[in-house]
Amino acid sequence: MSGADWVPVAPPGVGHLRGARPFPQEAAAAVTDRTLRSNLTGATTRIRAKRDAAVSEVADWEQLREAGAAIKDDVLAHLDTYLLRLEEQVTARGGTVHWAADAAEANRIILELVGAAGAGEVVKVKSMTTQEIGLNEALAAAGVAAIETDLAELIVQLGDDWPSHFLVPAIHCNRTEIRDIFRRAMPGVDPELPDEPAALAEASRRYLRDKFLSAEVAISGANFAVAETGTLAVVESEGNGRMCLTLPRTLVTVMGIEKLLPRWADLEVFMQLLPRSSTAERMNPYTSFWTGATEGQELHLVLLDNGRTATLADPAGRAALRCIRCSACLNVCPVYERVGGHAYGSVYPGPIGAVLSPQLTGVAANPTLPFASTLCGACYEVCPVAIDIPTMLVHLRERAVAAGSEPAAERVAMRAMAWLMASRRRWAPSLAALRAGRLLGRRPPLPPPLSAWTSSRDLPRPPARTFMQWWDEEERR
Ligand code: SF4
Structure with missing residues (x-):
């Protein structure tokens, strides 16, 4: 299929924020x-x-980048093969693999797993994919409380807010705003909690410790999955991932199907690229790998499509x-x-x-x-x-x-420009008007409908001469 005749599948509700306008x-x-x-x-x-600074320390950064891109392109070119290999390896090591075509199917699978475990509360880590599918809302509708355990994710959850950054989901909040959220919404918190970072971290640690110890089910995302070994990986900075992944009796990992790496050795490339690009660290504080189920714990891996195979079908967009x-x-x-x-x-x-x-x-x-x-x-x-x-x-x-x-502004402005530029009789006086504005020393306001474009953009100052004038002058010399 070519990019031209590609028709995307539009899965319902891919991570739209509540009530978001265009x-x-x-x-x-x-x-x-x-x-x-x-x-x-x-x-x-x-x-x-x-x-x-972190990237400049690595002499072969560009080669690492090329290697990262090549590994990922290999994954995308042979996605079916690698996914089946991953399923084979996870299953052989005692895990169960579930395939979810869209958000609704993923949520249904996870709700059944949580129901089977009899859990009324789950702890979560690295859960951007679960935000994409609206899992917290689906769990809440079924009477199950989902507790985010990344500090920044917890802040936005308690604030009834949404993440605004991959790495720093609460980047839009300052520490005073965070203190106010904790005072308002964190059960058992000191009403005089100061806005010192250490005090805020300590408050969240105390709150989460009980949740880690009592949770029957944990739901995680994954940064990588290694097809060769069936290994899943989470990279994080707070240690909450390790608590989530090891303590609960049921572990459910939800992962987009593109998170694969073919071989264990490929991690060498990505464990250099990711920390320096994200937290600007040479290596991140906590990297957890788990391969299959461990004694006393069930492992379920939910592989999510939700529009990814449609994206893969577009040669110009699949990267x-x-x-x-x-x-x-x-x-x-x-x-x-x-x-x-x-x-x-x-x-x-x-x-x-x-x-x-x-x-x-x-x-x-x-x-x-x-x-x-x-x-x-x-x-x-x-x-x-x-x-x-x-x-x-x-x-x-x-x-x-x-x-x-x-967007309407683009459509109107581009059609108006096309109409003006299609005729020299229209274009020449338009340019003269723009140049007159330049001589007056200001950026000329454009009349409607072109004002739809310039209402939110600076119009570049027009040159003193048109190309035709410049050409005529050159010819006369
Ligand atoms: S988050 Fe941005 S910079 Fe990082 S891998 Fe994705 S596209 Fe590249």
């Missing part, structure tokens, strides 16, 4: 929020500087499935830094979200996200698996335009 409206509101801007700018500036969710592209994106993660209306924000979400849901369900970029290329430069996000964005814009679902 990106232009959400972004317009977000840029006026000074606290949000301050929180984001401070955090992304710090993370960027640290990541640059988005290389993503290892390191968040480096978010931290360098000038759009993300100004509007934050919630504006994208998806659990996958930032540049990769702008290409992944429309592909998982179908462009028609997310038509404005491919336009949420300046195409500056910073995301491509930092991506540890060399995903060419800008080219992909242009490809998705073409598809949005072909479907007639691009």
Whole structure:
């Protein structure tokens, strides 16, 4: 199948944030929020500087990037083979593999497993995929409480909020806001809790310790799954992953089908790429590997499609499935830094979200996200698996335009420009008017309908001469 005749499957509800409006409206509101801007700018500036320093220590970083991209492309080219090998290995080591075509099927499988364990509460770790499928809501509807155990995930859960960053889900909150959330929503917390980081961490530790010790079921995501050995891996910084993975009697891991690595040896590449790109560390504090079920614990692996095979079918878009969710592209994106993660209306924000979400849901369900970029290329430069996000964005814009679902401002402005430029009699006086504005020393306001474009963008100053004038002058010399 070619990209041209590819028709995406639109699975229901791929990680849409509650009540989210299209990106232009959400972004317009977000840029006026000074606290949000301050929180984001401070955090992304710090993370960027640290990541640059960590990456510059590695002499063969570009070769590592190429190796990471090549391994992931091999996985995507032979996904069926590697998935079956993974299933074989997990099953041979006492685990059970479940296949979920979409969010509804994944939630149904997990609810049955939780019900079979008789659990009224589950603990969770590394759960972006479960946010994609709306698992917490499905569990709540069945009377099961889901407890997030990553500190930042816990903050957004207690705040009845949504993550806005892969690595720092509460990046939009400062410590005073976090203290207020804990005082308001954390059971048993000191009403005089200060906003000191150590005190906040201690409060969450005390709260979670009981949950770890009493939980019958844990639900985890996975950073990687090794087809050769059936090994699953979680990379984290707080030790909560180790607690979740080892203590409960039933462990359910939910993983997108693209998280595979063919061989154990491939981890050597990714365990260098991921920590330096995400937390800017040479190695991360906690890396947990588990291979099959251990004595006294059941292991279930839920392999989730939910739009991924449709994404794989598009040759121009499939490289988005290389993503290892390191968040480096978010931290360098000038759009993300100004509007934050919630504006994208998806659990996958930032540049990769702008290409992944429309592909998982179908462009028609997310038509404005491919336009949420300046195409500056910073995301491509930092991506540890060399995903060419800008080219992909242009490809998705073409598809949005072909479907007639691009943002209205773009449609109106581009049609008006096409009409003006189609005739020299219309274009020449338009240019003269623009140049007159330049001579007046200001950027000329454009009349409707072109004002739909310039209401949110700076119009470049027109040159003093047109190309034709320059050419005529050159000829006369
Ligand atoms: S697209 Fe690249 S930089 Fe962005 S999160 Fe994925 S792997 Fe990281």
